Amino acid sequence: MAAQSPAAWTGVDAAIAAEADAAFEFLARLVAAESTVGREAPAQEIVAAELARLGFEVEHQPVPEATATAAPGGVAQASYSGRGNLVGWLNRAARPSLLLNGHVDVVPADAALWSADPYRPQIRDGWMVGRGAGDMKGGLAMGLLAIAGLRQATPEAITGELGLVSVIEEECTGNGTLAAGNAGILSDAVVVLEPTDLNLLLGGIGILWVEITLTGISAHAESADRAVNPVNSIPVSRSRGPGRERAPRPASRRE
Numbered sequence: 592m593a594a595q596s597p598a599a600w601t602g603v604d605a606a607i608a609a610e611a612d613a614a615f616e617f618l619a620r621l622v623a624a625e626s627t628v629g630r631e632a633p634a635q636e637i638v639a640a641e642l643a644r645l646g647f648e649v650e651h652q653p654v655p656e657a658t659a660t661a662a663p664g665g666v667a668q669a670s671y672s673g674r675g676n677l678v679g680w681l682n683r684a685a686r687p688s689l690l691l692n693g694h695v696d697v698v699p700a701d702a703a704l705w706s707a708d709p710y711r712p713q714i715r716d717g718w719m720v721g722r723g724a725g726d727m728k729g730g731l732a733m734g735l736l737a738i739a740g741l742r743q744a745t746p747e748a749i750t751g752e753l754g755l756v757s758v759i760e761e762e763c764t765g766n767g768t769l770a771a772g773n774a775g776i777l778s779d780a781v782v783v784l785e786p787t788d789l790n791l792l793l794g795g796i797g798i799l800w801v802e803i804t805l806t807g808i809s810a811h812a813e814s815a816d817r818a819v820n821p822v823n824s825i826p827v828s829r830s831r832g833p834g835r836e837r838a839p840r841p842a843s844r845r846e
Contacts, residue, residue: 599745607740614736615719617641621728622712622721627699629669631759634695635677638731638757645739647679647755654759654770665764665800674759676767678776681738681753688752690778692768693731693785694761697723730784731757754778765798 617637626634635651642649653675659667677695700709700722707713712721719729734755741748756776758767783795805825810818 599748602744603740606744607736610736610739610743614732614739615714617735618719618724618728618732619712619721621695621732622719622724623710625710626695626697626723628696628760628763629674631674631696634728635675635757635759638677638695639679641735642677642679642755645679645735646742647681648683649677649679652676652678652756652771652774652776654767655773658766658770658773659764663800664769665760665766665798667766668760668763676759676771676776677757678771679755681749683752685750685752686779688754688778688780690776690781691734691753691755692771692781692783693727693734693755693757694759694767695728695731695757696759696762696767697726697728698762725786727761727785730786731755734782734784752778 620637621634624634624637639649639651654671656667656671658664658671702709707720709722712719712724714720718724723729738749738753738755754776756768756771758771760767805821806819807821807824808817808819810816
């Protein structure tokens, strides 16, 4: 992105304010789509429509079943048939490049614990309330709002490739982002649009899927003292697993 003067950023702020209502309307439609595992497709179509409205080149990116069958893939939660990621591009193949990553899936909501229907978004004290409004459909909406404001105020600012990938299964396996990377949806830099209280996080936690085989020795009840119960080996296998040391907290900086 080309360097901008302070006056130009004032214009960007004004453009963002002008686009804010449209961003909230997009977010409301997205929150109303109950995109739990296996039901993400309607929400992805809402994202596709918003990307198209903002001038992105839009494509659906499938998640192959093979993504879950080998490391570092997670255990698939449902068939990937009819489910997949969504990608939008501006200035395709130009450099430098930036990719925004967000997930459209949400964890199930226990309606009994909510004061209102979690899939009927409401505005309370200036905040949108609903399943996924914070984690992390709000991130998708705000990322696109920033792009809309930037393009409206200074359309010449974005000279390199800018992409946004809306992935599935972030809440459980990470296979959506893994499939995107395997398909070559990569960039010089990536911004993950998770809620961070406006902190810039330079690292984060990850997931490690392992399969451990424990071997025991069976014995008749009268000679149980000669048996080896593999369950007793679980504490040993845990203590010898990779990365058991405590990791340092990711660095952060408030901007």
